[in-house]
Amino acid sequence: xxxxxxxxxxxxxxxxxxxKSLLKSFFNAKNLRKKEFLLQExxxxxxxxxxxxxxxxxxxxxxxxxxxxxLFAWEGWWSSDIYSFSFNEIAQFNIDALEDSELLLxxxxxxxxxxxxxxxxxxxxxxxxxxxxxxxxxxxxxxxxYTAKEKYIQLADSNPQMIQRVPQNLIASYLGLAPExxxxxKKNIALGK
Amino acid sequence: xxxxxxxxxxxxxxxxxxxKSLLKSFFNAKNLRKKEFLLQExxxxxxxxxxxxxxxxxxxxxxxxxxxxxLFAWEGWWSSDIYSFSFNEIAQFNIDALEDSELLLxxxxxxxxxxxxxxxxxxxxxxxxxxxxxxxxxxxxxxxxYTAKEKYIQLADSNPQMIQRVPQNLIASYLGLAPExxxxxKKNIALGK
Numbered sequence: 001x002x003x004x005x006x007x008x009x010x011x012x013x014x015x016x017x018x019x020k021s022l023l024k025s026f027f028n029a030k031n032l033r034k035k036e037f038l039l040q041e042x043x044x045x046x047x048x049x050x051x052x053x054x055x056x057x058x059x060x061x062x063x064x065x066x067x068x069x070x071l072f073a074w075e076g077w078w079s080s081d082i083y084s085f086s087f088n089e090i091a092q093f094n095i096d097a098l099e100d101s102e103l104l105l106x107x108x109x110x111x112x113x114x115x116x117x118x119x120x121x122x123x124x125x126x127x128x129x130x131x132x133x134x135x136x137x138x139x140x141x142x143x144x145x146y147t148a149k150e151k152y153i154q155l156a157d158s159n160p161q162m163i164q165r166v167p168q169n170l171i172a173s174y175l176g177l178a179p180e181x182x183x184x185x186k187k188n189i190a191l192g193k
Numbered sequence: 194x195x196x197x198x199x200x201x202x203x204x205x206x207x208x209x210x211x212x213k214s215l216l217k218s219f220f221n222a223k224n225l226r227k228k229e230f231l232l233q234e235x236x237x238x239x240x241x242x243x244x245x246x247x248x249x250x251x252x253x254x255x256x257x258x259x260x261x262x263x264l265f266a267w268e269g270w271w272s273s274d275i276y277s278f279s280f281n282e283i284a285q286f287n288i289d290a291l292e293d294s295e296l297l298l299x300x301x302x303x304x305x306x307x308x309x310x311x312x313x314x315x316x317x318x319x320x321x322x323x324x325x326x327x328x329x330x331x332x333x334x335x336x337x338x339y340t341a342k343e344k345y346i347q348l349a350d351s352n353p354q355m356i357q358r359v360p361q362n363l364i365a366s367y368l369g370l371a372p373e374x375x376x377x378x379k380k381n382i383a384l385g386k
Contacts, residue, residue: 062338070330083327092334115316122316123308129322134276136329137263141285145255 001029004052005104008076012127013120023118026110032056032097038079039095045084047105051077054101055165058093059173069174072098072166078128098166143176149185151175194222197245198297201269205320206313216311219303225249225290231272232288238277240298244270247294248358251286252366262367265291265359271321291359336369342378344368 056079058070073079084091115122156163172182249272251263266272277284308315349356365375
């Protein structure tokens with residue numbers, strides 16, 4: 001179960017065998033069946049969750065009952081309500097499984113303790129959070145500035161796995177588009193328009 | 194010039210006098226006059242900038258020429274186009290000074306070198322980026338879910354200094370509101386409505 005996590009960490013920092021073994025002790029394994037919830041709005045998010053296998057989505061439901069996709073996470077991605085996790089506040093995101101999933105969970109206390117004992121993990125998470133923040137800001141700019149077609153093409157170029165793996169109505173929600181709009185865009189692209 | 198930076202860092206990690214002195218060597222000082230640009234869209238953002246004194250804003254201009262405020266940064270805050278900085282890509286934000294400002298700049302190469310030589314700075318930036326990511330996600334949710342009045346009250350509660358210090362038309366842009374809408378909200382609040 002830790003193979004995917006270690007291969008992800010080793011892209012950013014090196015770990016000795018002792019550190020790997022110590023690191024394992026800070027995580028708990030959890031399996032989720034398709035459609036099962038990891039987190040529901042109104043709870044406290046106690047974990048950062050790493051996906052070893054499967055696919056999670058996090059999303060918010062607004063006052064009108066509309067779902068807004070925040071993030072999809074498959075093998076090698078982390079998922080959390082990071083505000084709730086960091087500040088021990090009520091979560092505003094729901095997280096559930098789009099496929100049967102295998103997860104590795106770490107609590108806030110264990111994250112603090114692990115990074116104190118293995119300072120290189122601060123480096124790993126510094127790079128992870130820096131890249132996430134960068135990507136999130138860029139997505140905010142895109143949502144203000146691009147046409148629906150440009151948004152879809154940008155996503156398909158930068159993240160082909162999401163297009164293949166995530167149901168189309170959820171991709172539409174992620175891009176802030178009506179499902180019919182996304183269908184029309186895909187049809188026009190297929191027709192070379 | 195480093196007093197504000199050190200007091201900000203010491204809230205998150207401890208530093209020895211040797212580390213402080215080493216840390217200084219990775220930064221360059223820069224002064225900006227009011228209205229002067231630190232970064233313009235289309236350039237590469239080479240720096241993370243810490244504000245020792247003054248006030249910066251970062252914003253994006255969309256296809257229709259409308260400005261979208263991203264962030265205001267005063268004493269103790271960092272400013273950057275973090276995507277451009279992290280991935281050496283073209284910036285989509287402009288950063289300029291709303292007041293005469295004194296800054297401390299660090300390049301990507303110096304950030305990497307500094308964190309290797311002073312690993313506690315990885316911890317500092319891990320916490321900084323984690324908190325920024327959390328705040329950014331929460332802001333995205335608010336923009337989908339709250340009424341204009343709720344957004345303003347939430348901002349005034351969580352960030353009274355921004356309300357006092359940043360011109361009202363820019364606060365309106367930050368909240369995604371028309372200036373007249375914000376004026377009306379403030380008038381109603383003052384009238385106890």
